[in-house]
Amino acid sequence: MSGAPGEAGAAAHLREPWSELETGPAAAFARQRDGATFGIWIFLASEVLFFAALFLIYTAYRIANPEAFAAAGRATNIVYGTLNTAILLTSSLTMAMAAQGAEKGLFRRLTLGCLAATAALGLAFLVVKGFEYREDIEKHLVPGAHFALRQAPAQIFFGFYWLVTVVHAIHLGIGIGLVTRLLVKGWRDPDVLTENPQVEVTALYWHLVDLVWVFLYPMLYLPGRAG
Amino acid sequence: MSAPVAASPTGLADRDELDLGLPPSYLADGHGVGSWLLTTDHKRIAILYAVTITLFFFLGGAAATLVRLELFTPEADIVRADTYNKLFTLHGVVMVWFFLIPSIPNTLGNFLLPLMIGARDVAFPKLNLVSWYLNVGGGLLAVAALLAGGVDTGWTFYVPYSTVFSNGWVSLTVLGVFTTGFSSIATGVNFIATIHMLRAPGLSWFRLPLFVWAMYTTSLMFVLATPVLAVTLLLVFAERSFGLPIFDPARGGDPVLFQHLFWFYSHPAVYIMILPAMGVISELITCFARRRIFGYTFMVYALVAIAVIGFFTWGHHMFTSGMSSYAALVFSFLSFIVAVPSAIKVFNWTGTLYRGQVGFESPMLYALGFVGLFTLGGLTGLFLASIPVDVHVQDTYFVVAHFHYIMVGASVSAYFGGLHFWWPKITGRMYPETWARFAAILMFFGFNLTFFPQFIAGYLGMPRRYHVYPPEFQVWNVLSSSGAAVLAVAYLMPLGYLTWSLLFGERARNNPWDASGLEWRTSSPPPRDNFFGAPRVQGGPYSYHPEGVAPIHDQPRIPAQGSLT
Amino acid sequence: MSAGPDTPAALWRRNLPVWAALMALLALSAWAAYWPFKTLNTVTGFAIAGAKAGLVLLVFMQLRRASGLVRLAAACGLFWAAILFTLTLADVLSRLAGG
Structure with a gap:
């Protein structure tokens, strides 16, 4: 376990086409890891544009309808929103711990424990979100004929609310799946997570899903609280 | 031992008959359906893509044929208005997303990119296969929508028509395009990582062939534009299927916002179609003029500039859509700017030809055709970027002709040119050159006969998207439909003789065109591992005759025929 | 890379303060939303979101020491x-x- 950095990982995780590079396995593996990190970052840049387009819709409508958006923002449940933000930020902490632990390849129990905590926190987020959805439906906050608020553009706010929270929840669901996959693999084979680039890749994706929520929080829950 | 030459496409690559102890070619390395459908070899995935985009090309082409047949006379003859709308929508959706966008990047790009940079494969081979499945899955959804009854929104899915009024299978089609978008993103991520991380020793950035640069800039646009399309279509889907108020003006929405998002993707998408074509043309013109590319660094910067500035110009699609006049002025100005790097490229190709030993092999005929058609398409783009002219010709056949010159005239010519150029490398066989030259020339004439009259009809005021029209436009439409018939023949011919060559074509030498790229420094077709040994690069691309150096006349041009050595 | 901490406790010492800062920012953000200003509240809300994003990006996503x-x-x-x-x-x- 305490061999030169990269050797154990290279033996376990070096893949084509990186294995064909004209370097030693340790250097080739370092390059493979860099490639994986770079690749997921390109994908994250793509995801940034994905959510930027959604946020742009929100921004344009909020600029055009400030009063209605304030009224609609007041109608969301800030307790659920704040709780869920705290849950996701905490899950980012455990995810970062898991990734940094696996990167060193030294702390298997820490890595597994943190991965389990991350998945559990993700699930907790979804449960809270489920309660919130139930309350939203009871309060007639679904756009349509029986919508609770008077202002017509408030319906646009809630159209966005439902769409973006569902899209976010799908992203989070994918994240939970990826984390669980690592957890199962790491449970079965003690060495599989050691220096495995997949941990880093999963972690980066997880953090992005968290970051999206960090911006959704002031967009969905904070408008119109002062009034 | 001397095994008989097998008569199957994969058998032709059987190297046993040579008995040189070389590894088998990628075509012979595994047989059976599984070895293709589960392959992670970038070359085989390129073939998979080639098969699917060919099917989609002829599907979209069939729809276009019906459209042109209907327009032969001013009256409605063969289809009703509703069917006509569905036909041009099908043509647009299939051609844009299932043929043009993946055409050069996913077939030639997939095959050539690792070869050109001396890599064994792309950075993420499994992701590469996933991208093909996403593409096929999206295509199947779109075809299912077609079989179920079709869509009549046009390929742009403009709201509120698509979300509130249309009765077609909009949601299913939109889902199909959404899915295939992720195939583009996967390809983009893969190519960018490959070019950054897997270049052979000695292959610095400014030694890369321009085709690789074109793939790099295209991938940039894949990654940064496609997610916005995904969101746009998702919003259409949500508004239509779940009644969420998003763009519907009756519920306070702003349909112009949809157009902003849609064209933020769809204008760069035009550059996704043309940048790879530019890459192909740079390879072809240098090889068949036996010249180094004129102004290599400028060509690189022009590609990058087009990719970046291409993101600033989308508003010129919306001059008549109710966008503010200030924004329209800004977009008009930015659209003129993007013409500069495009013009640089045309000048530099011309400069490369100057004093070259120009040969007129079939790939070169396609390339020369490209330069002419791209210039005409690009210049008419300047008409459309200028607001007063655009207001006059908006939604007329002038626009139709303009973008077909770029997307079909230029991009498809380049695709066919590239296909002919690299065909010997991909399949190991030579095609009949005379037939190929004839098809290339026929395609050029058929194309111009089809689309040049549309410039005139459009300028005179013929609107697009109607199945009937005033009789005074008939002469232009008869010309156009006749041209379409010629064009159809020209597109079908390669299908015939290229297939023939798989079975009966002469075997290709490793470098039948005497070209300089790294992809020719391996066998035809290449082995699974691409190269025999690890390539090292010691110089820049296009080691043909440099500027100001007289051609060496005692080295005769090597004829384009193949041989076994 | 090897200059980093090499015990679980050291890892916690590095990451827990960031988490605490994130929680503090979240609390501040929720409180600031009730201030009796209009535009300022919005600006504060998004500025705090930006600060939180910065922390996650730099430390958790390791952008600080990325290539x-x-x-x-x-x-x-x-x-x-x-x-x-x-x-x-x-x-x-x-x-x-x-x-």
């Missing part, structure tokens, strides 16, 4: 999002201003 290439990829995402926002809002705002 230039990775930073470039991250910057590209933001730059292109800025293009989308700027040019679209140029139209939206000038239409609103024009009535």
Whole structure:
């Protein structure tokens, strides 16, 4: 376990086409890891544009309808929103711990424990979100004929609310799946997570899903609280 | 031992008959359906893509044929208005997303990119296969929508028509395009990582062939534009299927916002179609003029500039859509700017030809055709970027002709040119050159006969998207439909003789065109591992005759025929 | 890379303060939303979101010690999002201003 950095990982995780590079396995593996990190970052840049387009819709409508958006923002449940933000930020902490632990390849129990905590926190987020959805439906906050608020553009706010929270929840669901996959693999084979680039890749994706929520929080829950 | 030459496409690559102890070619390395459908070899995935985009090309082409047949006379003859709308929508959706966008990047790009940079494969081979499945899955959804009854929104899915009024299978089609978008993103991520991380020793950035640069800039646009399309279509889907108020003006929405998002993707998408074509043309013109590319660094910067500035110009699609006049002025100005790097490229190709030993092999005929058609398409783009002219010709056949010159005239010519150029490398066989030259020339004439009259009809005021029209436009439409018939023949011919060559074509030498790229420094077709040994690069691309150096006349041009050595 | 901490406790010492800061920012954000200002509340809300994002990006996502290439990829995402926002809002705002 305490061999030169990269050797154990290279033996376990070096893949084509990186294995064909004209370097030693340790250097080739370092390059493979860099490639994986770079690749997921390109994908994250793509995801940034994905959510930027959604946020742009929100921004344009909020600029055009400030009063209605304030009224609609007041109608969301800030307790659920704040709780869920705290849950996701905490899950980012455990995810970062898991990734940094696996990167060193030294702390298997820490890595597994943190991965389990991350998945559990993700699930907790979804449960809270489920309660919130139930309350939203009871309060007639679904756009349509029986919508609770008077202002017509408030319906646009809630159209966005439902769409973006569902899209976010799908992203989070994918994240939970990826984390669980690592957890199962790491449970079965003690060495599989050691220096495995997949941990880093999963972690980066997880953090992005968290970051999206960090911006959704002031967009969905904070408008119109002062009034 | 001397095994008989097998008569199957994969058998032709059987190297046993040579008995040189070389590894088998990628075509012979595994047989059976599984070895293709589960392959992670970038070359085989390129073939998979080639098969699917060919099917989609002829599907979209069939729809276009019906459209042109209907327009032969001013009256409605063969289809009703509703069917006509569905036909041009099908043509647009299939051609844009299932043929043009993946055409050069996913077939030639997939095959050539690792070869050109001396890599064994792309950075993420499994992701590469996933991208093909996403593409096929999206295509199947779109075809299912077609079989179920079709869509009549046009390929742009403009709201509120698509979300509130249309009765077609909009949601299913939109889902199909959404899915295939992720195939583009996967390809983009893969190519960018490959070019950054897997270049052979000695292959610095400014030694890369321009085709690789074109793939790099295209991938940039894949990654940064496609997610916005995904969101746009998702919003259409949500508004239509779940009644969420998003763009519907009756519920306070702003349909112009949809157009902003849609064209933020769809204008760069035009550059996704043309940048790879530019890459192909740079390879072809240098090889068949036996010249180094004129102004290599400028060509690189022009590609990058087009990719970046291409993101600033989308508003010129919306001059008549109710966008503010200030924004329209800004977009008009930015659209003129993007013409500069495009013009640089045309000048530099011309400069490369100057004093070259120009040969007129079939790939070169396609390339020369490209330069002419791209210039005409690009210049008419300047008409459309200028607001007063655009207001006059908006939604007329002038626009139709303009973008077909770029997307079909230029991009498809380049695709066919590239296909002919690299065909010997991909399949190991030579095609009949005379037939190929004839098809290339026929395609050029058929194309111009089809689309040049549309410039005139459009300028005179013929609107697009109607199945009937005033009789005074008939002469232009008869010309156009006749041209379409010629064009159809020209597109079908390669299908015939290229297939023939798989079975009966002469075997290709490793470098039948005497070209300089790294992809020719391996066998035809290449082995699974691409190269025999690890390539090292010691110089820049296009080691043909440099500027100001007289051609060496005692080295005769090597004829384009193949041989076994 | 090997200069980093090499015990679980050291890892916690590095990451827990960031988490605490994130929680503090979240509390501040929720409180600031009830201030009796309008625009300022919105600006504060998004500024705090930006600060939280910065912490997650730099520490948890390790952008602080990432290669230039990775930073470039991250910057590209933001730059292109800025293009989308700027040019679209140029139209939206000038239409609103024009009535």
